[in-house]
Amino acid sequence: MSDHAIPLDAETKAVEMPEDHRDELRLWLRLLTCSNLIEGEVRRRLRERFDVTLPRFDLMAQLDKAPDGMTLSDLSKRMMVSNGNLTGLVERLVASGHLERRVSELDRRAQIIRLTEAGQAEFRTMAAEHESWIAELFGDLTEKEQRDLMRLLAKTKLSARRAVSGEA
Amino acid sequence: MSDHAIPLDAETKAVEMPEDHRDELRLWLRLLTCSNLIEGEVRRRLRERFDVTLPRFDLMAQLDKAPDGMTLSDLSKRMMVSNGNLTGLVERLVASGHLERRVSELDRRAQIIRLTEAGQAEFRTMAAEHESWIAELFGDLTEKEQRDLMRLLAKTKLSARRAVSGEA
């Protein structure tokens, strides 16, 4: 398994010896550093260039893919944030004219949220620039490196999901 | 460069044609998903097992590595969060008995923050378990995959840093 100098109990396996997981910890910290570094820069640029926050951008991105609108619950599931969080986020984006809400005709509890025309236009401008920022941030990786990273992250995602759910 | 069907201006390069950066965007979204998935699970477990938040855990982790304590500014730089953020975080951990602060003798503006004995003991218990959670979350990756991922993330970090600073 590991080449590290883990004290072993002579003949047997590492009995009662807590395993050394420092490598995994380093891997996690590096993954987190990358993610935070990029996310932080994207936040900064969104604010600087468009005076918009990342959560608002993410919300608009979801709605841009759903021209007929979505309910708060749908959005909540897609974005993996709480319902209460979305309530406030949508409120502010309605106030600023980016979103519109109407009560569902089929279910009087639910609301359908949509981008306004102005909201969509603004989002698409931002999205185009955002995409080029991401390309710039990953720019020093070759195509092969990008593919490899993609594959390894796919596996990481599955591994984490397995551990998050009851697991095996 | 890319195999994709980007409309080209016959003889020349892709003149005035915005490039397709969807692959980089997908890569970024996958990286973010992995990071959020793991971070969310770590937060959940820290809360469930130890009733502690991730920011508090991170703060204690920094202080555990500095037995003689650190100033708020040092902590701020190390943790890459704002000074104001730390003010509140430290306040709450002092109140709960995990940290102690004393005014620096050399500089009456500065405070030296340290883990209390109780705080250190509690942190080390948490850290040991935390490390095993991380190993579990990355558990499905082989050692080679972990090494490869480590290397690719190192390169990603450099790439992002280059783009964040003025760049080339």
Added chain:
DNA sequence: ACTATTTATTTTAAGCTTAAAATAAATTCG
């Protein structure tokens, strides 16, 4: 020594985020 600047920290205002409790409409089932 005095003024200007820098550095360490706190405060403030705004927004993001969550879990848990509350509301209210829809659905299920006896």
Added chain:
DNA sequence: CGAATTTATTTTAAGCTTAAAATAAATAGT
């Protein structure tokens, strides 16, 4: 039908986070 449950959403309380303004002590330059 009518009670019990589920589902959609909002509210609440607490904490995290930041940028920008405010304080206050230290340092530098004259």
